[in-house]
Amino acid sequence: MSENLYTYGIIEQEDLELDVEGVAGADQIYTVDYKNFSAVVSDIDTTEPDRTDEDVEAHNTVLQHVLEYDGGRTVVPMSFGMAFKNERTIKGVLRGARRALRSTLNDIEGTVELGVKILAPADDTIPQEDIQATVTDRLTELSINETENDLFTDRLIVNKSYLVDRDQRDAFDAAIDEIEAEYDDELTIKYTGPWPPYNFVDIHIGAEQQGGR
Secondary structure (H helix, E strand, O other), X not given: OOOOEEEEEEEEOOOOOEXXXXXXXXXXXXXXXXXXXXXXXXXXOOOOOOOOHHHHHHHHHHHHHHHHHHHOOOOEEOOOOOEEOOHHHHHHHHHHOHHHHHHHHHHHOOEEEEEEEEEOOOOOOOOHXXXXXXXXXXXXXXXXXXXXXXXXXXXXXXXXXXEEXXXXXXXXXXXXXXXXXXXXXXXXXXXXXXXXXXXXXXXXXXXXXXXXX
């Protein structure tokens, strides 16, 4: 049996077992501990998994379950494809990244990421800059941090990810509802999440560590 482990994310030390299908059809999601941290993992037969739509969805689904587990957990999400040779290798990674992990977990404690896209109508008959300022000011007040994502079309007025405290989630939802009601016939609003805070973590695992290489 392979000792390879696929890693989804890092949480504060806790023994978790999740009933959800993981990457490569894994039927057991569990944790590997190193001091105050736990890596959420599943067994896999390779250290270089193929990036398929099915497995990317499974990766995200596992993280969603961790995020919402028993009232919610704070998780530092790993990018897709982080598989390691064995438990010893993962513990070495956690040891090497412990300062960055501690800082990041403290920064995102009790938060979720929410995505907001707002599109103007094709005829471009509305004051985009005024609406952009009004809407973003309202959402900024309810968030801890935000990132500006690409405005990949002229119709896209807002494309942001917001880091929001769980206690502010209802207020943020209500603000989105108010914006939708106010601009019902003028704007298309796409509101997604909650997600693990992908856009608000900056931890890089070196290629020499992955797979024990």
